[in-house]
Amino acid sequence: MRLFNSSALALAIGVATSTAHADPQSQAYLPLTVAAQSAQAQAKGFVDGQSLSGTTRNWYARERATRAPLWRYYKSDGTRHPTHTRENWVQGTILNYTSGFTQGTVGFAVEAAGYNAIALQQDREAIAGPNNRTLTHSDGDAIGQWSKLGLGNVKARISNTTLTLGRQAVDTPMIAFIGNRALPSSFQGAFLHSAEFDNLTFDLGTFDRVSPRTEQSLSKFRSEYGAAGVETDRASTVGINYQPLKSLTTSLYATKVEDFWNQYYFGANHLFGDSAVLSLSTGLNYYKTVDAGSRKMGDIDNDTYSLSLGLTHQAHTLTAAWQQVNGNEYFDYLHETNGIYLANSLLSDFNGPNEKSLQLSYVLNMAYYGVPGLKFNLYNARGWGIDGTHYRGSAYDVQGLDGETHYEWGIGTSYAVQSGPLKDTSIRATYTTHRASKAQGDGSLNEFRLVTTIPFNIL
Template sequence: MNKTALALAIGALCSLAHAEPQSQSFVPLALKADSAQSQATGFVDGQSLSGSTRNWYARERATRAPLWKYTKSDGSRHDTHSRDNWLQGNILNYSSGFTQGTVGFAVEAAAYNVIALERGRAAIAGPNNRTLTHSDGDPIGQWSKLGLGNVKARVSNTTLTLGRQSVDTPMIAYIGNRALPSSFQGAFVHSAEFDNLSFDLGTFDRVSPRTEQSLSKFRSEYGAAGLQTDRASTAGLNYQPFKSLTTSLYASSVEDFWNQYYFGASHVLGDSSLLSLTTGLNYYKTVDAGSKKLGDIDNDTYSLSFGLTHQGHTLSASWQQVMGNEYFDYLHETNGIYLANSLLSDFNGPNEKSLQISYVLNMAQYGVPGLKFNLYNARGWGIDGTHYRGTAYDVRGMDGENHYEWGVGTSYAVQSGILKDSTIRATYTAHRASKAQADGSLDELRLVTTIPFNIL
């Protein structure tokens, strides 16, 4: 049996090696042959007016102790085991074209609007980051804001954006898992002068949260409430040295919080029509900086994942480890956590180790393009905050904590017709935690339908 297993393994590796020989070829560094600015059609001729509408519903049930509170009209606070949020989020986005010439200019503006479809105080259990409420938890039935508003200047393939904008980097990234996405106020430069190398540089002083009308200062996702910072900056590059390998290297400075460094790499070997192997590595290094509002931080966190794909089937395993006596932390209202096991829980407790096994079925291989199914199970253990000596993170009561999470989901993207690119997604997630693990024990059902549209 051992000889047979060895023969099968060698055969599989040989198949991988010969399935797509060109995928491993080196990509020389070369300037792009064309310039995006040279293709500019003008401020008016290049304009567009588009948007989307999203129906967002989440039903949560605590399976052990109550996890939420709500306020009655008499001002009294009460524990609850349930939370239901249902909203309709609407986005209308205007983008001009770039003016012609060596330097092109353009503008972008997006109006965001939300209608609360569930307005019961006890059901919503607010305030929360799902439904906008008054401080007493009374829901706001409808509200709007300027989600994006910026001016752009472009030379060749390099663009400077000033104002409120959407950004996607491993350090500062918009998060779009609610009725509306977050956005950021500041300056950002994206340069893509080479075929396989691009650069990013940005600095921001405010965030526009997913469920707030006003701009806010940045704060950390897991640090003590009330600790804020005036500026978050990032710089990085994305480089593809081989056709099969993409890499990213970024650094960020969050004033008086931390300096953070990131390296990511993704490699594909083989041909998915037969068998391919995708390997992903994400690594973050975080150290305290400035006046150390979050105390001493010395944290190394990484994830390593392997995914085997055969036609429509993908089976993956992901290992993640936190090496530090505090949480692996990132900025609130961002998606700056490019770790494989960031799920309903982030699996980012002090000194935590976690393992996830997942399976994805893409039905395009069976004649239903756009339809996918997925399931996963993730387990975290060894959470130990007893060596933490600061006050910004509530972890010292965690001693050998553990938790697990499993989820199933399906999604469908319309392939053609008037509703082309519309998506519907349904997920059911269960999370179970030991007594001192912070995420608690709960079940969540989430249904999200997003319909994009174009006016001009």
């Protein structure tokens, strides 16, 4: 759902015209330089630097299975029944307090955020719970309103290096909060972020629990695609982000998920040319995953990558993205994270064993036509060659996948308010269709989603 990786090199071809006054993206080398300013030296103090802000999000989704029913719901007698439709509608609100850092060589600060959700759709049959969209009791009855401490941490800072202890939001290629529901996930642990250089940052973190999007309690980590339901107590990550050129950003990370796997990531993004004439953006993401420790997820040896090429001319961007899984199991990541920076991670992740996929997408940015903040997008993605017949473990249910295929297309529009009291308010509507062969795991369905997010400031 996001960025991308391994040992790679991006090449681009630029186009120029003698009549256009283009200002192409600079390809200049950026020397490694120490940051000119210290964030801690500019600390305003615990009270003077404090803020109280938040967001409220109205999240609605309606799905319909077009072949076999994909969900089940509980009747009042306790029996479960299949259904072709699922509808979830939730209002999620976050109230976030952040203190300023105390002054001095070492600064201290605190952060606390209360999360609240209101189920606007509470019909058992419509919700088809339990699921990760609306919080329900075990019998499928919706919990009308619930709250939790989404964030709660203490920070210590020296210069431009900050250590955060407690429940927090983290965004790295393998441990990242996921915000595609009414409320986001968060993680409990320790995280160090260092930005002592202008074009290089360093991350180091370890976490023992995740706070899921639609749960009040903390949970142990588990994998997104594993069939055995096994859990682990710790996930740790280390990485650097480096910008060697004005046009090129890179990331290199390693993550150890205790007794699951070791995972390595390389990502690079490059921009060439001038979008007023023609620019080319290149994105590479690569993941290497191998089993580790007591191997609760069985034998894993997986190489997965995506490569995207995007051409932009003024308001128009056309992108092609190739993705390939080399391994007899799913490319897997941790549940309740956005730890899949692959170009073709859409409604489906296109991450089946040995799967190849191609996506074509088009984005129209209406800012060029005098309507800043308004965008339209259209895409089509196809996956084929899914083959799990060579898998010999028991952690993934893939041995019945033999030549499976699927495709997905979607259309969407979004608008972000540019000024006034509702500045940065966003609304996004999407309609997605996914069609799958019989054994492919995502099924055949249509989904309409409408999400409105309103930020607000109190202090």
